[in-house]
Amino acid sequence: MSDNTSTSTPAHSHGHGHHHHHHPGTGSGHGHNFANMAEANKHHYDQHVDDFDTFPHAKTRAQRSALAMREAVSLSKDSSTVLEFACGTGLVCMEMLPHVKEIVGIDISPVVVERCNKKFKEAGANENCYAIAANISTDKDVLADKKFDLVYCASAYHHFDSPEEITKLLGAFLKPGGSLIVIDNLQKGGETIDQEHRLYITRYGFNEEDTKGLFASAGLEFASYAQIPSDPEGDNDIFLAKATKST
Numbered sequence: 655m656s657d658n659t660s661t662s663t664p665a666h667s668h669g670h671g672h673h674h675h676h677h678p679g680t681g682s683g684h685g686h687n688f689a690n691m692a693e694a695n696k697h698h699y700d701q702h703v704d705d706f707d708t709f710p711h712a713k714t715r716a717q718r719s720a721l722a723m724r725e726a727v728s729l730s731k732d733s734s735t736v737l738e739f740a741c742g743t744g745l746v747c748m749e750m751l752p753h754v755k756e757i758v759g760i761d762i763s764p765v766v767v768e769r770c771n772k773k774f775k776e777a778g779a780n781e782n783c784y785a786i787a788a789n790i791s792t793d794k795d796v797l798a799d800k801k802f803d804l805v806y807c808a809s810a811y812h813h814f815d816s817p818e819e820i821t822k823l824l825g826a827f828l829k830p831g832g833s834l835i836v837i838d839n840l841q842k843g844g845e846t847i848d849q850e851h852r853l854y855i856t857r858y859g860f861n862e863e864d865t866k867g868l869f870a871s872a873g874l875e876f877a878s879y880a881q882i883p884s885d886p887e888g889d890n891d892i893f894l895a896k897a898t899k900s901t
């Protein structure tokens with residue numbers, strides 16, 4: 655999550671866990687030709703699961719994200735059901751866990767999912783809290799007809815080939831009146847990403863208009879877009895955008 659953005663250029667982006675590394679062995683042209691970004695992400699995160707716990711701003715980013723979500727939607731320990739899409743090792747899941755009844759995580763990488771389930775177990779979470787490895791674009795009925803009060807995706811939208819498609823798929827997991835929250839890098843101007851990150855990242859971030867477009871094309875009602883209070887220790891500026899599904 656976050657990264658060491660260089661001072662001379664706003665060109666570093668990326669979610670956490672891939673900052674100081676160069677990966678000459680990944681990507682097309684080096685023996686790997688991934689059919690899509692989902693497969694490239696699976697490959698990358700399967701090999702970099704430990705980065706989640708070691709990256710300096712990862713835990714504080716998770717805390718800031720969870721706090722902002724709890725301010726944006728009202729959650730109940732007795733009733734709220736939550737889906738985290740692209741949950742990684744569950745840094746944000748663990749921050750949400752004390753405030754909800756059920757939380758399900760999905761991620762493309764089986765290795766990070768296993769780590770996430772280990773954390774649920776260690777936290778003493780109930781059997782309704784778990785993570786699964788799946789590609790929701792192709793595994794259509796992975797959660798059958800399960801519907802949630804809150805679906806969120808944190809620090810992952812900039813990894814997707816088609817944020818439009820993902821937003822539509824995520825909207826289908828909402829109960830009527832439920833909320834979709836997207837947290838990602840705040841795009842201010844022409845920030846771009848480094849070549850080395852293009853293997854598994856598609857863009858720097860999103861501005862308010864971008865999120866309005868995504869929500870509209872998924873048939874959801876735009877509710878808000880706001881910057882999440884900055885990390886004093888210096889992390890990317892991130893936003894929280896919220897949409898609701900009509901009742």
Ligand SMILES: C[S@@+](CC[C@H](N)C(=O)[O-])C[C@H]1O[C@@H](n2cnc3c(N)ncnc32)[C@H](O)[C@@H]1O
Pocket residue numbers: 655668669670671691692695696699716739740741742743744745746760761762763766788789790807808809810813814
């Ligand atoms: C920067 S990490 C963020 C993880 C977590 N949300 C957090 O905040 O700690 C990005 C995650 O997105 C996942 N991911 C990327 N593309 C995906 C896709 N198409 N479907 C599901 N997960 C995906 C990666 O495997 C990785 O775990």
